Amino acid sequence: MPSGTEAKSISDKDGYVLIADQVTKTFISAKNKVIALDNCSFKIRPGIVTGLIGPDGAGKTTIMRLASGLLMPDSGTIEVLGLDATRDYLQIQASIRYMPQRFGLYEDLTVMENLNLYADLLGIPPEERPARYERLMKMTGLAPFTGRLAGRLSGGMKQKLGLACTLIKPPSLLILDEPTVGVDPVSRRELWDIVYSQVKERKTSVLLSTSYLDEAERCQEVVLIHEGHILGHGKPEEFSKPLSGQCFMLSVPKEQKRRLQAELANDPKVVDSIILGEKIRLVLREPVEPSKVSSLFELANVEVMDVEPRFEDAFMWRLKKRMEEQGEEIHFRTIAHHKVSGSAGEDVIVVKDLVRRFGDFYAVKGISFSVKRGEIFGLLGANGAGKTTTFRMLCGLLPASEGKLMVAGKDLRKARAQARAKIGYMAQKFSLYVDLTVRQNLRFFSSAYGLTGKRQTDRIEWALDTFELKNMENAVSGTLPLGYKQRLALAAALMHEPDILFLDEPTSGVDPLARRQFWAHINSLAEAKVTIMVTTHFMEEAEYCDRVVVMRRGSILASGTPEELKAKYHPPGEDNPTMEDAFITLVEMQENG
Amino acid sequence: MFKRILALTIKEFIAILKNRKSRMVLILPPVAQIIVFGYAATFDLNHVGIGIYNEDTGIVSRDIIARFKGSKTFKIVKYISDDTQVAPLINLQKAIAVLHFHRNFSKEINTGRSADLQVILDGRNSNTALIALNYIQTIIADFNRQWSIEKQDMPPPAQLKVRSWFNRMLDSHWFFIPGIVALLTIVVTLEVTALSVAKEREAGTFDQLLVTPMTPFEILVGKSLPGMIIGTLEGTFIILVTVFWFDIPLRGNLLALYVGLFTFLLSAIGIGLMISSISVTQQQGLMGAFMFLVPAVVLSGFATPIANMPVLVQKLTLLNPMRYFLIIVRSVFLQGASFGLLWSQYVPMAVIGIISLAIAGSLFRKRLY
Amino acid sequence: MANRDTGKNRMRLSGLIKKEAYQIIRDPSAIGIAFLLPVILLLIFGYGVSLDAEHVPVGLVIEKQGPEVSQFISGFYRSEYFDPKIFPSIQEAERALMHREVVGIVWTRSNFARTLLNTSDAPIGVIVNGVDANQARIIEGYIMGVWINWLHQYARSKGVALQVPVNVKYRIWFNSAVRSRNFLVPGLIAVIMTLIGGMLTSMVVAREWERGTMEALLVTPVRKREIILGKTIPYFVLGMGGMAISVAMAIWVFNVPFRGSFWALSLSSGLFMLTAIGLGLIISVTAESQFVAGQIAIVITFLPAFMLSGFVFDIGSMPGPIQAVTHLVSARYFVSILQTLFLCGDIWPIFIINCLWLAGMALFFFVVIRKKFKKRLQ
Known part of the structure; x- marks a missing residue:
């Protein structure tokens, strides 16, 4: 297709690049009917960054897939660049670019091979490629890595490469689905810079979704969406x-x-x-x-x-x-948990000179820290910083290469099975048995922790009640909304009233309300002197912790209370720095020596 | 401890049977395959085509041809009258053999001499060719004996009196169908076990299992029981079909058969779980299952005898649990064997099972990533 | 304009093929499956699978020694088919038969010498283990051979002409030495290639959905047929490479004669490879996950090809309905073509009919793939 369509876009009849008119879309999965979008109408203006903001499951991805012609609406129309997305999707696909949530990078292809593939698919003549590649590589900072396999890139670099592949042929409308998920704050900032440079230099219109609410303030306009309903549309400050x-x-x-x-x-x-x-x-x-x-x-x-x-x-x-x-009442509930015995100042988790090697790669390079009883302790860092590896070693899932680690006075890897009855573990992505119902999952995990008879029945009832799962007890776990999955995963980890709780990325992807409820639970556990160890790449969550360590490339960059870190790594000219500001300052300080 | 194992077993069952497609894959193919393979697996010839090239005008050749006509083994597809017609008949696989009676065939026999019957066989499947030849020779031998007694008035030389034990009619279905019990059982067991650990590893639930107070032994038992139960049920179903649908005699001790089935399942589950705990992804688990299954079937003695293999390959088959179980099913079904005859088969399977289960259990935790 | 479009189409297709090729190179398992696996399987099976019984353990029971008996018995020691073993009594021999130590018993009675030439009485009893009916029949034939040979010799030494009315003189075409390997090896190639085609492709589409790469592909201007071709061509080339190795091994390692023409082999192999890959791709586009794809692949590739292709079990002897079922197994046509090309030569009618079936199946498979392949989500 010649470049004619690229220029045409902005001069569309009403001046909008995307018009959704009373769009409804339902999905049917295993007898359940899920309404993803309910009569949604909105219009996206050209030449600006519009944010599609809402929690997980709000319908953001569905809107983007409808706009790029991957889905068809049940009713209503979507017009993109003046074309009907149901009928003319092939034409639309030629002039917009859509970057799905997990952009399909071929991890076993190099950076350059990925770029070449998309240049081929988008019909870029070979003679034009070197110039375009150069510009993209400069913009993304990937120039030194062109020969590296995409799978070996960090989360942030992967997203930047995905964006580069998407921008090989500059589109008039760029649709980005959660481009900053799982990306460290530094890369997040760089991604935003790339997006804005496109808007500035090429007058590209951008529709971008995110569940990070702080990113909404970076958009020029936002569309607020929740459970398939548009809650509002306007400038963020409005x-x-x-x-x-x-x-x-x-x-x-x-x-x-x-x-x-x-x-x-x-x-x-x-x-x-x-x-x-x-x-x-x-x-x-x-x-x-x-x-x-x-x-x-x-x-x-x-x-x-x-x-x-x-x-x-x-x-x-x-x-x-x-x-x-809608008549729903919001009440944050706390958890009744037996008071853990032992003095508050006691070190429950001790890590000393811990090293983990995979071949000749050091995932964890000799770290030390300790956690006291009743503390909420955060392990912070981007994907690939080594926090999950550390976490798995603490839980006894992975042997340490060198160093010492103790949980409740024992190395869980070598300890007898009973020692594990003291800890609770909530894995990443809320891993539950997706084929089992809520009740079956609870029954299974309580049995696995050795609960029997009346105590088991009592605990199951307690869990169904405390975590408001009662009306869902016979639903198959795989079909639950994410918020429910998270609650069920927490319930499963608490069936045996553990003294120590390990939480791996416990709130990633859940909406702000569910996150608040979650922390309400955790805070009440901490009040009962349960020791809580949590990993997160969400800097905001660090604020809930008593103490944190920040990891990067297998080492600890800094440790202390959130206040100490914010005070110490204070970006110039910021009175009220967030943890994220502190993190970026910290990383920049380290990189500049 | 038993409660924990029970809980895990129930969980495994739900996980296996909840998904409609996996349920179908588990139940339908064995049912369809026992029937289809039961009929397909035979070395007995049944109405295979032969051609007759008769230049003889006498009565003897006609008598012999009539015997072929009356046989269930053969079907005469064409009478030809010319040398040049032989090749097309064979080449195009219209006939497996052409019988050529030469011009003086009857005359020679009637005058008390020996006459040659020329038989040309299609050797593309040399096994079928040999079997066909065997049948032809049997028909001719019958004719010869009768002819000697009736016409030559001279008793034939001493005959071998051949008896075949356990399978009087030498019906090869009797050999193959009990073998299918082993074949389908091992496929089902591998399907259930070879991906079960890898699947949980990918989903992250295996980590959760490992941080509970469950010991590797308990996990091992919990993961083995579904394969054991499903394998026993499907094995029983196939045995029932074998006995009541295909009328294969079950002469031996049923308990001996089930002890065999149990040890066989133990070894197959052990190998399946071992493959599963070595693999990082389900895809690797699947490859592993294939890499084990295919040689295990081909080198089990199911279709071609182990005794015909080179010594080195024969040694290799000692690691193959299917080899032992095939002997057990066939001996119990046809030979009427009981425990006394079968110890030498139970023990190696149990050893394979225990060793592979031990390896699987030790790999649960000792993986590098 | 039109020119530019075809240029772009070609660019997209070559881009997809290059991508798949890089993935294959990076992931050694695919190359292993295509090249190493056929070599290993063919070696194990080619040597391991044989229907030719040799050194059959057979028990001999001699009730009364004598020159005739020793002469007869010596026939078993001379034959390479047998591995004879003498038992003092029939009871012990039968016990050995029960324990599978011997598969047959030859029992010479005390009246052996007396009743040799002039009675219909049987001075010799033969018992074979009939569990493996086919082997039993072969062994029976071997024993019969030893007996007849000796009988002729004996009669000649006594000056008597042993006469039978009809003497069967046979010639086995295409495989006069009756080596079962000659027909098993070409059949194995078909079975192994079915497996490999299925293994290579049954997961490649499901994998792209699971990794999210498919969604990214679909929003580019790429066409359905380009994605399908982009998946087919690289694995076709890979599979044909494996095929070439297998054929070379059959000819030079297993010494199976090859009497057909090279181009007929190439054409039919190509068609067959398309059906094998097509079947794998159908599994891949219908299964929602790699897990289900894998399960289906186990069930529908190996066992049907093994049991129903005519590779060991003669299709002509199966009951009618089962013969009908075998028509769904593409390996059956290729087995027939291979056995003919190897042992017999270019027999056009057989070649053309089977090729037509293969072509029809391949066409059908790809129509199904095109239909089942969703360019949209739902």
Whole structure:
């Protein structure tokens, strides 16, 4: 196809690059009918970055697949660049570019071979290629790696290569499905730079989805979507502005913060409350003078500060409103757990000079840290930083090459089976037996932990009740929404009331509400002096931890409380740095020597 | 401990049987295959075509041809009258053999001399050719004996009196169909076990299993039981079909047969789980299953006797559990064997089973990644 | 414009083929399957699979010694078919038969010498283990041969002409030495190639769906037929390479005579390879996961090709309905072509009919693949 269609796009009749008109799409899986999109209408303007924001399962991917002609709507129409996406999908596919969530890089092909494949598929004449490749490689910083297998690239580099493959033929509309998932903060920033350079230099229109709410603020416009419904459309600041005067930061004594946050979260006057390091962030329904906040909740020893609203606050506000309209009540529940015996200051997990080699590759290069009883301890880092390897060694799933590690005074790999009854483990991606029902999974895991008779029945009932799984108890686990899977996975790990809980990426992909509920559970466990070890690449989650270590390329870059790290790795010109800012500063400091 | 194993077994069963497609793959093919293969697997000839090239005008050749006409083994497809017609008949696989009676055939016999009957056989499948020749020779020998007694008034020389034990009519179905019991059982068992660990590794659930207080031994037992139960049920079904549908006599001790089935399943499950715990991905598990299954079937003595193999290959078959089980099924079915005759077969299978299970169990944890 | 389009089409197809080729090179297992596996399997099976009984353990029971008996017995020691062993009594020989130590018993009675030439009484009893009916029959034939030979010799020494009315004189065409290997090896090639075609391709489409690469392909201007061709051509080339190695081994390692023409072999191999790959691709596009694809591949490639292709079991002797079923197994046509090309030569009618069947099946398979292959999700 000649370049004619590429130029034509922006001059479409109404000036919109994508028009969705009353689009409905349902999926049928194993007797269940799932409504992915329910009568959605919106229009995307040209030449800007529009963010499609919503939790996992909201319908973001479905919209993108419909727009690129991979799916057909049940009813309604989708027009892309003035063409009907149902009828003219071949033409559309020639002038838009869509990058799916897990972009299909061939991991056993090199960077250059992947580029060549897509150049072939998109019909780029050989004589034009060197110039284009050069520009893309410069933009993505992949030039030194052209001969490397795509599978050997880090998560961030993979996404950049995916983007490069997508941009070989510059499209008029670029559709990106969660391009920053699983990418470290530094690469995340670089990906955004690439996207914006396309918009600036080529007037490309971009539709981009993300479940990271902080990224919404980087979009020029956002479409908010939840459970197949469009909740709003506008500039990100238009969403957050109305909440001015309703957002506060509370400084509270350290030992009270969890209990206080739990109380506030269930207060009817509160929209949202989360722990941010040693502070609590509070969003109220009505604007209040900062000085009156303490008296409103009868708080003592609390310092209140007025803060700017964020997009996430607005999102929570809309979500809550919508659920209330539907008659659903949000109540964050805590977990009743037996009080773990032993003194609080005791070291429960000790890691000393731990090394793990795979062949001649060092995944973990001699790290040391220790975790005290009742602490929430975070292992932070991007994919490939070595945190999962460390985690697996601690759980006894992988032998250490060198060094010492103790969990509850024992090396789990060598300890007798009974020692493992003290720990609970929630694997990445909430691995459950997908063919079993919720109840069958609980029954299985409780039996595996040796529970029998009445105690077993009691614990199963307890789990169904505490995690609100009762109405789903006979559903097959594989078909559950992600939030339910996460709750079930946590329930399975807690059946035997462990003293130590290992959580591997426990909230990746779940929506903000479910994440808050999850942390409400975890906080109550910590109150019962359960030791919690959690890995995450989500810098925001680090704020919930008492202490964290940041890993990169198998080594520990820094350790301490979130507040200490934020204070120490303070980016210049930022008064209120986030953990993510601190992480980027830390990495940059290290790279610059 | 038993509760834990039971819980794991139940979980495995649900995982195997919940998916409609895997359920179908497990149940349908064995049912269809026992029937189809049961009829297909035979070395007995049945109405195979032969051609008659008769230049003789006498009565003797006609008498002999009538005997061929009356045989169930052969079907006369063409009478030819010319040398040049022989080749096309054979080449095009219209006839497996052409019988040529020369001009003076009857005359020579009637005058008390020996006459030659020329037989040309298609050797493309030399086994079929030899069997056909054997049948032809039997028909001719019968004729000869009768002719000697009736016409020459002279008793024929002493005959060999051949008795075949265990299978009087030498019906090769009797040989193959009990073998199919082994064939289908091993396929089903491998299907159930060879991917079971690899699948959980890919899904991440195996890690969760390993952090529970379950010991490798308990996991091993829990993972083996479904294969054992499904294998026993399908084995029983196939045995029933063998006895009641195909009328193969079951002469020996049923318990001896089931002890054989049990040890066979043990060894097959052990090898399946071993393949599964070595593999990182399901795809590797599948390759492994293939790499074991194909040689195990071909070198088991199922279709071609182990005794005909070179010594080195014969030694190799000692590692093949199917080899032992085939002997057990056939001996119990046809020979009426009981425990006394079969110890030498049980023991190696049990050894293979225990060693491979031990390797599988030790690999659960000791994997590098 | 049209020119430019065909140029682009060709570019897309060659891009897909190159991609698949790189993947094959990077993942040594595919090359292993295509080249190493046929060599190993053919070596094991080619040497291991044989229907020619040699050194058959046979028990001899002699009730009364005598010159005639020793002369007769010596026939068994001279023959390479037998591995004789003397038992003092028939009971012990029978026990050995029960324990599978011998597969046959030859029992010379006390009246052996007396009743040799002039009675219809049997001075010799033969018992064979009939469990393996086919082997039993072959062994029976061998024993009969030793007996007849000796009888003729004996009669001649006594000056008597032993006469039988009809003497069967036979010639076995195409394989006069009656080597079973000559027909088993070409058949094995067909079975092994069915397996390899299925193994190579049964997972390649399911794999792309699982890894998410298919979705990325589908939103490019690539056409369905280009994806299918891009999957077929590389594995076809690979499979044909394996085929060439197998044929070479049959000719030079196993010394199977090759009497047909090279181009007929190439044409039919190509058609057969298309059916094998086509079957693998059908499994791959219908199965939703690699797991199910694998299970189906185990069930429908190996055993049917092994049992129903005519490679060991003669199709002509199967009951009618079962013969009909064998028409669904593409290996059956190739077995017939190979056995004919190797041992017999270019027999056109056989070649053309079987090739037509293969071509028809290949066509059908690819129509199904095209139909089943979804360019859209659902």
